[in-house]
Amino acid sequence: MTLNKIMVPLDGSQLAEMALPIAVSLAEKSGAVLCLVTVAGGKPGDLSYDDSELYLEEVSGSFRQSGLDSCFHVGTGAAADTIVQVVEEEQVDLIVMTTRGRSGIARGILGSVTDAVISEVSIPVYVVRSDNAKNAETNLDTDSSIIVPLDGSELAETALDTAILFAQSALSPIYLLRVIDENASVESKDVAGTYLDRLSEKLAKQKVLAIPELMCGHAGESIIRSMNRRPGSVVVMTTRGAGGLTRWMRGSVADWLIHRAPGPIMIVSPRQHALLGSVIH
Numbered sequence: 001m002t003l004n005k006i007m008v009p010l011d012g013s014q015l016a017e018m019a020l021p022i023a024v025s026l027a028e029k030s031g032a033v034l035c036l037v038t039v040a041g042g043k044p045g046d047l048s049y050d051d052s053e054l055y056l057e058e059v060s061g062s063f064r065q066s067g068l069d070s071c072f073h074v075g076t077g078a079a080a081d082t083i084v085q086v087v088e089e090e091q092v093d094l095i096v097m098t099t100r101g102r103s104g105i106a107r108g109i110l111g112s113v114t115d116a117v118i119s120e121v122s123i124p125v126y127v128v129r130s131d132n133a134k135n136a137e138t139n140l141d142t143d144s145s146i147i148v149p150l151d152g153s154e155l156a157e158t159a160l161d162t163a164i165l166f167a168q169s170a171l172s173p174i175y176l177l178r179v180i181d182e183n184a185s186v187e188s189k190d191v192a193g194t195y196l197d198r199l200s201e202k203l204a205k206q207k208v209l210a211i212p213e214l215m216c217g218h219a220g221e222s223i224i225r226s227m228n229r230r231p232g233s234v235v236v237m238t239t240r241g242a243g244g245l246t247r248w249m250r251g252s253v254a255d256w257l258i259h260r261a262p263g264p265i266m267i268v269s270p271r272q273h274a275l276l277g278s279v280i281h
Contacts (some may be wrong), residue, residue: 003030023096036072078118095125128264145230159268163236173209179222236266
């Protein structure tokens with residue numbers, strides 16, 4: 001996976017625009033083109049098609065002045081359908097969006113538009129809560145850490161390919177987090193520890209520092225504890241597979257986590273694994 005095009009869905013609100021500095025920072029580091037998308041005239045109060053074009057032209061023009069390449073698209077149908085269509089047409093590699101906005105295009109994670117997009121696209125979606133957005137653009141700097149929650153399944157491991165890309169780019173360590181039940185047996189803990197050690201050795205061959213981290217308790221709360229230990233960290237995780245939720249994701253952990261985590265969450269689709277294969281197996 002490489003970053004050649006980064007999409008930011010916008011609805012004209014300041015909340016949705018909070019994703020822009022993050023996308024700009026990533027584009028500056030990778031040389032990617034910024035692709036802006038919005039939907040015109042779908043609901044009362046929405047911009048007209050012409051006004052939407054002027055809005056995106058103004059936003060993209062500011063990027064060109066700073067030396068970044070950009071493009072924009074205005075759709076007229078359903079927001080999720082427009083996003084998915086542009087992802088395919090423009091061969092977008094990453095979507096960056098906030099969890100709230102004036103309209104459905106940037107609304108809550110795992111609900112409505114965002115859930116539909118995550119279910120349909122085969123690329124990662126970098127999701128930032130609006131109250132964390134001002135600090136999130138620094139979360140992929142060289143001092144940041146990347147946390148990958150794992151449940152022992154190959155579907156959960158799909159997130160590692162994306163994590164490796166960002167770790168190599170930012171020279172960041174990857175924390176391989178496995179959360180098990182508080183009442184787990186010693187044997188179960190040993191098995192989980194061996195699993196993490198095996199993955200760590202595989203990632204070392206990719207010249208990535210991977211640090212095993214075994215925790216006991218609630219999955220979401222454990223992930224937040226891991227993030228709090230490493231201010232500025234980013235969680236990269238898989239949400240769905242062809243057969244439904246991965247084992248560790250049952251109970252809407254992703255939804256719970258994104259509304260409580262102190263930093264951004266990058267959602268990776270297992271569809272990417274099916275299309276591109278994995279670099280660790």
